[in-house]
Amino acid sequence: MNRNLPADLTTKERLYHIIFESDTREGKNFDVALLIAILLSVLTVMLESVSSIVREYGALIRSTEWFFTVIFTIEYFLRIYCARNRKGYILSFYGMVDLISIIPTYLSLIVVGTQYVLMIRILRLLRVFRVLKLYHFLGEAEILSRALRQSAAKITVFLGAVVTLIFIVGSMMYLIEGPENGFTSIPVSIYWAIVTLTTVGYGDIAPQTIAGQMLASIVMIMGYGIIAVPTGIVSVELSKADIKNKKSRVSLNASSKQFCKPQEIKWEKIQQKAK
Structure with a gap:
């Protein structure tokens, strides 16, 4: 109020x-x-x-x-x-x-x-x-923030591997397709690799040869698996952070009860003496 x-x-x-x-x-x-x-x-x-x-x-x-x-x-x-x-x-x-x-x-x-x-x-x-x-929402946000901090190292390693894969796939597609099929340079091919690996697929550049289409199919399938990896990493850390937060609440409640109990006993003794 x-x-x-x-x-x-x-x-x-x-x-x-x-x-x-x-x-x-x-x-x-x-x-x-x-x-x-x-x-x-x-x-x-x-x-x-x-x-x-x-x-x-x-x-x-x-x-x-x-x-x-x-x-x-x-x-x-x-x-x-x-x-x-x-x-x-x-x-x-x-x-x-x-x-x-x-x-x-x-x-x-x-x-x-x-x-x-x-x-x-x-x-x-x-x-x-x-x-x-809505202070309890801020508490949940702190748990999420803690989980992201804990998983930062794993996600950084994962992103490094993804970037390396993108450079390799982009270079391979440039060699397979070449400028005549729209892959005019390695940076353009890397752009295509990013769009395809993230399953966005704008369609502004597409492989025309059978080898290029096979490589594109592999990259698309890998993209679905790659999307799931960071989700799993953060989910595990989020679960750990949530469990840790619940344990800290339980210990805090237990210590609070231990503090209150002697005070209650002392108050009962004072009341008995007063009688």
């Missing part, structure tokens, strides 16, 4: 609770309004990339974009003003995202097209976990 802000707070303390906290009615309303503004600003940037809409409503879209940029700029400096650790906020992940989300609009006055980088504002929606109190 959201509480009201105390009346005896200074302006700076009041701003801090509204902007950085979400356990008050004012703070919750601010965060919800901020999330809506972020969504509307991202929608504005998306509409600006549609030429038919820009021709008719270009001035309105640019004005709206500047309106949101000014709002977010004021919000950013208010965060710096009322933050308890200003340097910590500025150098934090959210602080960097808040800054980067306003720079492109000002930069677009010098470099045309940089306003589309404003799509990075979508990262600010990560605050929805704090606003809606």
Whole structure:
């Protein structure tokens, strides 16, 4: 349940609770309004990339974009003003995202097209976990992050082997097909090998000879197997991380009970003496 802000707070303390906290009615309303503004600003940037809409409503879209940029700029400096650790906020992940989300609009006055980088504002929606109190999702994200870190070495070795295979297959296809069949160089052949091995298959380049088609068939079949390898690696590490997290919770609960039991016994003795 959201509480009201105390009346005896200074302006700076009041701003801090509204902007950085979400356990008050004012703070919750601010965060919800901020999330809506972020969504509307991202929608504005998306509409600006549609030429038919820009021709008719270009001035309105640019004005709206500047309106949101000014709002977010004021919000950013208010965060710096009322933050308890200003340097910590500025150098934090959210602080960097808040800054980067306003720079492109000002930069677009010098470099045309940089306003589309404003799509990075979508990262600010990560605050929805704090606003809606979805902290258990953050715990699950930490487990996933830990699993990815643990499997990084295995995946790096695997990717190294895949890159080596791509270079070999690309070179072989260049020798088999040659420029007359569209494989004009080894880099082009490597591009084909990447597209085929990942089972994307754009179809802009295709082998014409029987030998080339046989090699392509082998590469396609290998592609399905290669996709499954990193999935298995991450799944194993994710399972290990989940088990480790559950064990730590069990041990924490056990230690908590051991601490509480002597306190309960002591309280019972005090009550007996009082009787």
